[in-house]
Amino acid sequence: MDISQILLELQALLSPRGVLHRPEDVLLYEYDGALDRAKPDFVVFPRTTADVQAVVRLANRANIPFMPRGAGTGLSGGAVPIEGGIVIVFTRMNRILQLDIPNLQAIVQPGVINLDITQAVASQGYYFVPDPSSQRACTIGGNVAENSGGPHCLAYGVTANHVLGLEVVLPDGEVVWLGGRTQDVPGYDLRGLFIGSEGTMGIVTQVVVRLTHVPETVKTVLAVFETIEDASNAVSDIIASGYIPAALEMMDNLAIQAVEASRSSGYPTDAGAVLLIDIEGFAEGIPEQLSHITAMCQQNHARTVHEAKTAQEREKLWSGRKGAFGAMGAISPSYYVQDGVIPRTRLPEVLRKIAAVSQKYGFRIANVFHAGDGNLHPLILFDERDPAQIRAVVKAGSEILQACVDAGGSISGEHGIGVEKREDMALLFGPEDLIAQRQVKEAFNPTGLCNPAKVLPIAKACYEVGARHRRLPNILKEEHDLSHLGDDPHGS
């Protein structure tokens, strides 16, 4: 099947308005929130599960890659079409299909924005728990694919804990339900396996999400410390004492500087670190928890421990944390964010290693953490317009991940592996592990056409599924003479 034939068939399936193919249009689907870029050949906008199924079947017949894309906020290049092909975008499958408050459930299409679920049920006193900082932009499909977390996942669990069932179009076009409308379905937990599969095991077309009661009372506390060690020790003490706050976030001085430079959130710019703590529950229990946590902070030399007095003040404090990545734009042209996880007690040691990496490469590194669960987000500041810096920044990132693994941790907490951390998988897993993982993936995606070149390393040929599909000749090159771009991402 040649390229114009594929185009005609796609247009027949989805109407011409549901298909983009001109170079200047598909160019805008070559990026997500991370660094890697590669252009698709087609971008399609399905409206129904049947549309998705039809596109997947067509891609199989034509033997070209296809992949799902939500809002493109991913931080590991998961939605970037490394091998071209068809990108399936869910902006037109963004309806909440059913709200079932008595059973604490909702059925939503994959393109629904995370925050929109909460907004739809907030007036009735419910919310959808996973709150990635990108929640006002990212889609539920993306959340499922990345098994996303957020500040409040410390106490309540990540996406996997709040998704009951999934309708999935498998890579061969078959439509199946994984999980269901109850918490536990007999047999293997394929739903659990699928969540976090980063779009490599199929495409989610409906999601049954769990709704949760809004806690009766929420208090937000900002604790200011002179040094990051003091702040880390306070975190360890709080967790060790058995009081698990709803959220426990840390930012270091450079992160504070960036946030305050972009839009003031009320963090003191001379602090070594701040902790942002949410305490939730029934009103009676709050004062006790509050004084306990305040004491733990003071015991670790906190300069101040301040409780937000109004809802506006709470929101302002949190807006700083939620905008922290983007705020790097105020102090640097680009950032490269890492997502390592470590045992909390090793924090001071890993931070020292990060500081050493910063020294070695001459990049400033800002640190933002989900401190409660040891998930680090070092943000390496650089300038992506300088090719030498791009090469260096990847190495610096890898060294940081190595430090996390050495400390007994892992290379990703919530952003996924995608294409960006693909090779870093070898820091964590040996060849046997990787082969086993490949076999699991192949059980779902035997042709490798569904979101190829993601998650598993390809540098070592033996892990690779094998490029059995073909790449389309690049249309862009033919239509405009832009051949100097060298857009074959493999450079082969």
Place this chain on the structure above:
Amino acid sequence: MISEREIMMPVLKGEIGQSNFLAGVDRPDYDEMTRCTHCGMCLQFCPTYRVLGLEADSPRGRIYQMRAVAEGRALVDEDFAEHMYVCLACRACETACPAHLHYGSLVEAARGQIEARRSQPWGERLLRFLIFAQLFPYPARIRLLAGLMRLYQISGLRAFARFLPGRLARLEPMMPTLKGDFFPARDQVYPARGVKQYRVALFNGCIMPVAFGPSNAATVKVLTENGCEVVVPSAQTCCGAIDLHAGERDLGREVARRNIQAFERLNVDAVIINAAGCGVALKEYGDLLHEDPAFVARAQAFAAKVKDVNEFLANIGFRAPTAALPMRVTYQDPCHLVHGQNIRLQPRQLLQSIPGLELVEMAGADRCCGSAGIYNITQTDLSMEILDEKMEHVRRTGATAIVSANPGCMLQMQIGCRRAGIDAQVYHVVDLLAKAYNLEQSN
């Protein structure tokens, strides 16, 4: 084993190509656009993205298109132009962007590039010349045109509008209903009531004095009520926003210079503007003229004095009226106030100071109404789709009046009420405040 993988990036692979933006015309600032990390946090705040769902009609996508042109990967062609003009220039994305990117100046410069390149059909060129060079710089001509429009409206000719050819027939309902109470600038001086504390100048605007003449009179009223002597210089002209949004940057600079000259000799504490769109343009004169050595310092001095009337009154600690206005109102944030000037609380403060007035917030009050300067004329269908959603939110508040602070938004609200069959009056914030002051004086 440390990763040796190369990031896949056009810059890494092919190096940056020659910019396809014209030299010699303002270029969208490359450093500014590369600050965009394509994080997507702006997407859901963009009215055109919400309706169309296309990356090309999102802030992130528009910036990326500019970047592609600047890096020689794309051309300034009709498609590029379409996406730049489908943008409402509402700047909601600026408020949403955690990196605080200055999107507004990027899109204005991009439009300048489009216009500089365009060889338009002579008809459109003539029309643009008439509108931008011959009409807006001359307040008297606008009054004349408005007078003719009013004649058309009261003559009963409007009944024949349905015989107009296609596009004109669709545009006719958007024509503002003019009442003929214009407010021309004639070097008037209005004394402060009570002790004079400030001397301020009123920037009269071009749409306000003809479509909402009474609101300009009300602005004078609330200022004089609050210890201001108000002057209205006749040498002023259009602020230039209309030109800038349409990519006519040189014309924009020309009117800016004329305004600076008209106001700088007046020795005033502030230049007061009651139209949010003009306010943004006036406050940005310093940037607009940054390459004009004769004017840059004067432009900055002028811009520093410009204050929106809501902002000014809140700053000086205005006097709350004592007479009651029992009514239920809702407030529509003008984009150029809330996103362009970060003025969100002040108009609400003014409204809530009026005894008896109940302010009911609508959902998404700070989302664009689809008016956006001349957008409802150039992109009628999309504008109406955005407006209809807005009117649903208005309806749910049960308000009998919609308050805003910009003529474009007020006109759009009137159109919206007509389309949705909502029986609500449309006011400027100062209309209600002035009404309350008048009431207390007649009591």
